[in-house]
Amino acid sequence: MTLTAADDLAFSSVVELAGLVRARRVSPVELAQVYLARIERLDAKLGAYITVLREAAVAAARQAEATVMHGGTLGPLHGVPYAVKDQFDTAGVATTVGSRILEDNVPTEDATVIARLGAAGGILLGKLNLTEFALGGTRRFPFGQPRNPWNPDHDPGGSSSGSGIAVAAALCAASLGEDTGGSVRSPASWCGVVGLRPTWGRVSRHGSFPLSWSMDTAGPLTRTVEDAALMLQVIAGPDPRDPLTSRRPVPDYSAALNNGVRGLRIGIIRELTFGAETDGEVREAVSAAARRLEGLGAAVEETSLPLVLLAGAIFMALADADGAGVHQHWLRTRAMDYDEGTRRRLLTASLIPAAACQQAARARALLRAQIHGALARHDLLLCPTAHQAAPPIAAGQAPITSRAEVAGRFFTRRSYVTPAALAATPAIALPCGFTRAGLPISLQLIGRPFDEPTVLRAARAYEQATDWARRRPPV
Amino acid sequence: MGELTREQVGAMAAAVGLPVTLDDVAEVTHRLNALLDALGPLAELPLATVEPVPVLPDEPPAP
Numbered sequence: 001m002t003l004t005a006a007d008d009l010a011f012s013s014v015v016e017l018a019g020l021v022r023a024r025r026v027s028p029v030e031l032a033q034v035y036l037a038r039i040e041r042l043d044a045k046l047g048a049y050i051t052v053l054r055e056a057a058v059a060a061a062r063q064a065e066a067t068v069m070h071g072g073t074l075g076p077l078h079g080v081p082y083a084v085k086d087q088f089d090t091a092g093v094a095t096t097v098g099s100r101i102l103e104d105n106v107p108t109e110d111a112t113v114i115a116r117l118g119a120a121g122g123i124l125l126g127k128l129n130l131t132e133f134a135l136g137g138t139r140r141f142p143f144g145q146p147r148n149p150w151n152p153d154h155d156p157g158g159s160s161s162g163s164g165i166a167v168a169a170a171l172c173a174a175s176l177g178e179d180t181g182g183s184v185r186s187p188a189s190w191c192g193v194v195g196l197r198p199t200w201g202r203v204s205r206h207g208s209f210p211l212s213w214s215m216d217t218a219g220p221l222t223r224t225v226e227d228a229a230l231m232l233q234v235i236a237g238p239d240p241r242d243p244l245t246s247r248r249p250v251p252d253y254s255a256a257l258n259n260g261v262r263g264l265r266i267g268i269i270r271e272l273t274f275g276a277e278t279d280g281e282v283r284e285a286v287s288a289a290a291r292r293l294e295g296l297g298a299a300v301e302e303t304s305l306p307l308v309l310l311a312g313a314i315f316m317a318l319a320d321a322d323g324a325g326v327h328q329h330w331l332r333t334r335a336m337d338y339d340e341g342t343r344r345r346l347l348t349a350s351l352i353p354a355a356a357c358q359q360a361a362r363a364r365a366l367l368r369a370q371i372h373g374a375l376a377r378h379d380l381l382l383c384p385t386a387h388q389a390a391p392p393i394a395a396g397q398a399p400i401t402s403r404a405e406v407a408g409r410f411f412t413r414r415s416y417v418t419p420a421a422l423a424a425t426p427a428i429a430l431p432c433g434f435t436r437a438g439l440p441i442s443l444q445l446i447g448r449p450f451d452e453p454t455v456l457r458a459a460r461a462y463e464q465a466t467d468w469a470r471r472r473p474p475v
Numbered sequence: 476m477g478e479l480t481r482e483q484v485g486a487m488a489a490a491v492g493l494p495v496t497l498d499d500v501a502e503v504t505h506r507l508n509a510l511l512d513a514l515g516p517l518a519e520l521p522l523a524t525v526e527p528v529p530v531l532p533d534e535p536p537a538p
């Protein structure tokens with residue numbers, strides 16, 4: 001196979017690859033080797049992977065190939081190579097959660113989502129890099145600096161950094177991330193891929209290292225919306241090992257995917273799209289995306305969520321305090337084994353006054369009511385996924401020397417992705433343009449709880465009407 | 476709440492048994508003051524009447 005042919009195969013969608021395997025036009029072994037060769041060639045400069053499972057992936061692919069050849073039952077991901085954030089337990093494979101503290105942690109069983117992806121026939125290529133313990137703000141990544149495939153001097157986003165990079169650079173067909181307050185959507189945004197945060201409770205958290213019990217959720221990162229629907233189909237549903245998973249039946253996420261947006265009512269969140277914090281190029285691209293959706297038949301109008309710009313601070317008071325609880329033992333016994341940025345964030349969270357957390361919890365309920373109220377008037381809400389395109393890596397590495405810097409580095413950007421987390425609604429990030437410097441810009445669509453079908457349907461309609469998803473990074 | 480000083484933050488950390496370096500204290504002070512500033516507007520909201528809500532809305536009954 002020529003390099004060009006191999007690259008074309010690597011950039012194919014999950015749905016296409018699964019079809020090629022099923023039709024015996026591509027062998028799962030060949031497919032695994034295509035991705036492993038790309039990882040070998042590109043990952044040293046991108047830092048997407050912490051662990052690459054070369055032998056195990058080829059062995060699993062050989063088994064998948066034998067099943068195809070013997071006419072066995074094929075799952076929806078049969079023979080398709082994927083990778084997962086190193087936050088999910090994998091039996092017999094180190095799960096570091098991006099920290100030296102857990103570098104020797106080898107779980108004895110798979111997380112529920114890993115087991116489901118395996119049962120669907122997926123081939124696990126490896127474990128992906130992340131900000132330490134899935135918190136943002138890591139300054140020195142213990143397992144290598146993750147880099148943006150569109151410009152390696154720029155931040156790929158986090159916390160599921162490697163999950164975004166690996167999908168954008170075709171170092172896997174699809175990946176799994178975890179989104180507490182934007183950790184799937186932020187890397188999807190800055191790496192120019194699709195990232196889906198499912199409704200909280202739709203996907204099991206069992207075997208995923210926790211940050212905040214009321215917001216943590218696994219979600220797929222993919223190159224197409226159709227792939228996001230397929231990946232969600234595989235991982236969604238109740239799990240007796242996670243009592244917080246919903247008992248609602250899981251719908252067929254592909255059934256209405258191509259129904260278009262005609263008749264849908266979409267509200268543009270004024271504060272996040274047209275506010276002063278939003279970069280001009282981002283505002284322009286997202287406004288153009290809204291007009292495109294209108295052109296496709298949706299009824300689009302502005303809507304106001306006055307509390308939404310407080311979302312970042314509310315989120316950090318709640319999720320960081322939860323995280324501080326998770327980390328108290330190590331903060332007391334292994335403080336210097338944390339990255340400096342992680343340690344200082346967790347120390348800060350440990351000292352938040354209880355009254356402030358309680359106020360934040362009540363403000364969350366008000367914000368949630370505001371979001372759900374808007375979703376009673378609109379089928380979807382629309383806004384940028386991030387207020388700016390990927391910043392330089394160096395911008396996030398310097399120590400903080402003033403309180404004004406904290407607001408810029410933490411609260412502002414989180415106010416774009418945390419509303420969906422605080423309101424327990426599904427949200428998708430998808431490419432909607434590029435800056436003049438060639439960095440991706442991302443559109444976010446937020447839906448009603450458990451209405452992923454409408455979120456996916458609108459995202460698919462937009463994706464089909466544009467060519468952003470077909471662009472490849474210059475790696 | 477007024478602005479916290481480094482000495483106060485260092486003392487709070489020590490009181491709850493968290494080991495911190497001087498550089499940690501300097502940055503944690505900025506972070507904590509910034510967060511409390513950012514949460515300041517919440518005091519203007521009608522929080523006293525907020526009722527708790529389930530995170531999973533309208534969950535069907537267990538079988």
